[in-house]
Amino acid sequence: MTAPTPIRKTDQRTRPEATGASMRARVGDEIVVRGTTDGVVARDGEIVGLHHPDGTPPYDVRWADDGRVTLYFPGPDAYVRRLTAAPADGAGHDQGR
Numbered sequence: 001m002t003a004p005t006p007i008r009k010t011d012q013r014t015r016p017e018a019t020g021a022s023m024r025a026r027v028g029d030e031i032v033v034r035g036t037t038d039g040v041v042a043r044d045g046e047i048v049g050l051h052h053p054d055g056t057p058p059y060d061v062r063w064a065d066d067g068r069v070t071l072y073f074p075g076p077d078a079y080v081r082r083l084t085a086a087p088a089d090g091a092g093h094d095q096g097r
Contacts, residue, residue, distance in 0.1 A: 024055035
């Protein structure tokens, strides 16, 4: 996966809070954490578990750089990239706990 460029405060496309929408994800989606300043390393991983049935944070994430799975609470520098098509029946949420 390629490292994205640092997010700018004017980049409205990738900031859910800019539109008032809350972050939602599905198992299998990718989470991308951008550096907020030049030189900050970006990080990405696969969402492997959800803790809420509506897909809101926190998430269990398997990080691409080291393969570790951690509990992650996304900040304003993170966004979800959909890698799978939405299920037709609304299923597909791993409620986790």
